Amino acid sequence: MTDLETAKMSERGQIIIPKEIRDHVHATQNTIFTIMPLDKETIIMKKLNKNKIIDEFRNIRKRVIKLSKQDIDKEIQNVRKQ
Numbered sequence: 001m002t003d004l005e006t007a008k009m010s011e012r013g014q015i016i017i018p019k020e021i022r023d024h025v026h027a028t029q030n031t032i033f034t035i036m037p038l039d040k041e042t043i044i045m046k047k048l049n050k051n052k053i054i055d056e057f058r059n060i061r062k063r064v065i066k067l068s069k070q071d072i073d074k075e076i077q078n079v080r081k082q
Contacts (some may be wrong), residue, residue, distance in 0.1 A: 017045075 005018040017027065025047050027033075032048040067075075 005021055007015045007018060009015050021027075027047060032050070033045045034048050036044050038044055
């Protein structure tokens, strides 16, 4: 892969990622990227890994304490007493 590629924005704001870079990051037609500006001249793009995010959410759900209706009602009563 070369170190530097260029892309031109269309009048609709679309930018085509050069093929060499798409191949390097294994991006296909429906690959999703997160995009964030660093400053007025710098934009960061990161390929989104949906499976990794799903796994992270599943792990979070496993650690979450499941409250019953009685637990919730009890907590509400405790807060109201304060």
